[in-house]
Amino acid sequence: MKNFFLFIGIAISFVGCSLLGLNIARETPKKPSKLPKFTVEDSLIGYLSGDRDCYKPYYYELSIDFNIHKKSIEGVAKIHLLATKSFKTLMLNLHPNMQVRSIQYNGEEINYRRKFTGLWLDFKSQIDSGKQIILEIKYGGKPIVAKRPPWEGGFVWKKDKKGRPWIGVACEKVGANIWWPLKDHLSAEPDSMQMTFIVPKALTCVSNGKLIKEDSTETKKSFTYKVSYPINTYNATFYIGHFEHFSSGYAKIDNKRLHYYVLDYNLEKAREHFQQTRKIIQVYENTFGEYPFWRDEFKLVESPFEGMEHQTAIAYGNAYKNNAYGIDYIILHESAHEWWGNAISVKDYADIWIHEGMATYSEALFMEESMGHETYLNYLNFYGMLVKNKQNMEGPKDVNYWNYKDSDPYMKGALMMHSLRTCIHKDVVFFDILKSFYQTYKYQTVCTEDFIQMVNQKTGQDYHWFFKQYLNSRQVPKLVYYLDIKANSSDQVLYYKWENVAADFAMPVYITDVFGSAKMIYPSTTENSLKASGSYHMRIDTKCAYFASEIRKRP
Ligand SMILES: [Zn+2]
Numbered sequence: 001m002k003n004f005f006l007f008i009g010i011a012i013s014f015v016g017c018s019l020l021g022l023n024i025a026r027e028t029p030k031k032p033s034k035l036p037k038f039t040v041e042d043s044l045i046g047y048l049s050g051d052r053d054c055y056k057p058y059y060y061e062l063s064i065d066f067n068i069h070k071k072s073i074e075g076v077a078k079i080h081l082l083a084t085k086s087f088k089t090l091m092l093n094l095h096p097n098m099q100v101r102s103i104q105y106n107g108e109e110i111n112y113r114r115k116f117t118g119l120w121l122d123f124k125s126q127i128d129s130g131k132q133i134i135l136e137i138k139y140g141g142k143p144i145v146a147k148r149p150p151w152e153g154g155f156v157w158k159k160d161k162k163g164r165p166w167i168g169v170a171c172e173k174v175g176a177n178i179w180w181p182l183k184d185h186l187s188a189e190p191d192s193m194q195m196t197f198i199v200p201k202a203l204t205c206v207s208n209g210k211l212i213k214e215d216s217t218e219t220k221k222s223f224t225y226k227v228s229y230p231i232n233t234y235n236a237t238f239y240i241g242h243f244e245h246f247s248s249g250y251a252k253i254d255n256k257r258l259h260y261y262v263l264d265y266n267l268e269k270a271r272e273h274f275q276q277t278r279k280i281i282q283v284y285e286n287t288f289g290e291y292p293f294w295r296d297e298f299k300l301v302e303s304p305f306e307g308m309e310h311q312t313a314i315a316y317g318n319a320y321k322n323n324a325y326g327i328d329y330i331i332l333h334e335s336a337h338e339w340w341g342n343a344i345s346v347k348d349y350a351d352i353w354i355h356e357g358m359a360t361y362s363e364a365l366f367m368e369e370s371m372g373h374e375t376y377l378n379y380l381n382f383y384g385m386l387v388k389n390k391q392n393m394e395g396p397k398d399v400n401y402w403n404y405k406d407s408d409p410y411m412k413g414a415l416m417m418h419s420l421r422t423c424i425h426k427d428v429v430f431f432d433i434l435k436s437f438y439q440t441y442k443y444q445t446v447c448t449e450d451f452i453q454m455v456n457q458k459t460g461q462d463y464h465w466f467f468k469q470y471l472n473s474r475q476v477p478k479l480v481y482y483l484d485i486k487a488n489s490s491d492q493v494l495y496y497k498w499e500n501v502a503a504d505f506a507m508p509v510y511i512t513d514v515f516g517s518a519k520m521i522y523p524s525t526t527e528n529s530l531k532a533s534g535s536y537h538m539r540i541d542t543k544c545a546y547f548a549s550e551i552r553k554r555p
Pocket of ligand 1: 003333355356
């Protein structure tokens with residue numbers, strides 16, 4: 001998801017920084033921010049209760065008929081599922097705004113009960129473990145309207161500049177249950193999907209995957225899309241509007257292309273602006289591995305909200321603007337999610353740093369590849385000023401919780417990756433971790449421990465101490481130091497140690513001399529010292545990792 005903080009503009013000048021409450025000193029506020037009180041409603045989506053843990057949906061087939069005038073939909077959902085345990089009752093999620101018209105299994109009506117988003121189906125006889133069944137649910141209603149898409153999600157019923165309908169949906173966190181019935185848990189990705197959208201004849205509908213069928217009647221047109229990879233259910237989407245399509249070549253040998261759907265009056269602007277996409281995808285492919293969804297194409301679709309990483313149909317709503325580096329942030333950030341968030345997805349929002357921290361770090365890696373290491377460091381250092389340290393980056397589990405106003409999973413997540421790179425101190429190993437993690441887990445759901453295990457395996461060391469500090473504590477490691485300069489001598493001794501960390505925290509940092517040449521030191525929670533002779537003036541390199549530093553008086 002697009003970063004909320006960047007809503008106010010990434011291209012803000014550094015002159016205005018203090019006005020924005022930037023955390024330049026990398027401080028840890030005394031009090032943590034409050035977590036909300038979690039309720040049954042949160043658990044209905046976030047927790048895998050027995051009546052959800054007994055089955056796996058592997059294929060959804062949706063047909064959605066839009067009434068644009070009434071801002072309502074009528075839908076049919078066919079849910080193909082495998083019973084992983086025997087059950088007589090199962091639970092789905094469907095938002096209370098959606099009325100159930102009928103639920104059928106094997107041609108017979110099924111009784112159901114509802115509370116909040118919970119939709120319980122009571123079968124007449126037991127469904128045995130190992131059985132595959134198909135449910136057909138007819139439903140309809142007025143889906144919730146997004147208050148602030150993509151962060152506070154729902155349907156977006158907008159008009160384009162010519163006053164014509166321009167419609168979309170963004171439902172990360174609130175869940176796909178706002179517009180179709182499903183097992184709405186992050187771990188429950190279907191292997192594939194098919195979606196048909198029925199819209200007034202003048203309009204076009206774009207969705208995830210490949211367009212496999214178009215039909216029309218006198219007044220309506222239907223578009224059927226096939227998603228042939230596992231997909232996060234919040235990524236299933238549609239865009240309705242007056243779109244023009246164009247594509248550009250990516251790799252001649254494989255005949256791969258990049259596709260764009262933009263409002264008709266923006267066609268020429270888009271042809272020019274989207275040229276940068278090719279390089280972004282190339283850098284990510286070189287750094288992480290092949291784009292995960294070539295079979296389903298790569299699409300940017302002009303959206304009635306700023307941006308969202310909808311798998312293979314990325315929402316683009318950044319008004320064709322580049323940032324201070326001459327790059328469009330939305331293309332850069334949301335495309336990275338195809339690797340981090342879409343191909344590899346978390347099982348719980350507690351681990352959302354894997355989506356947002358990795359996507360944000362990918363931005364910095366693109367900067368490094370195209371503009372050099374110094375730009376990479378400056379890019380991350382700027383993000384470092386946006387870190388709040390008000391909550392642990394790893395959030396509470398099983399309650400579908402993610403505070404989109406806390407940008408730490410983005411910024412601090414990216415800086416944690418940068419710090420890890422400094423710790424490992426061998427780029428060959430560090431980039432092998434990124435590539436191997438992606439290769440091993442693409443098209444699967446993961447948790448933080450899966451990533452730590454990959455780091456440990458590739459480094460031959462246990463890095464739990466590192467992740468514990470950055471993910472399970474909000475305390476910023478603080479390097480405290482002082483310099484002892486001997487009288488009548490140009491020798492100096494640097495005394496240093498870590499504070500605000502556990503005893504096993506062992507992150508090295510760089511110090512540099514006046515000529516910029518770097519040396520690594522290994523602080524611990526007990527004081528260490530380093531003697532330098534001659535005119536070796538030492539400076540702590542605060543850009544090499546995310547930590548605070550404080551010079552103290554000589555005791
Ligand atoms: Zn994002």
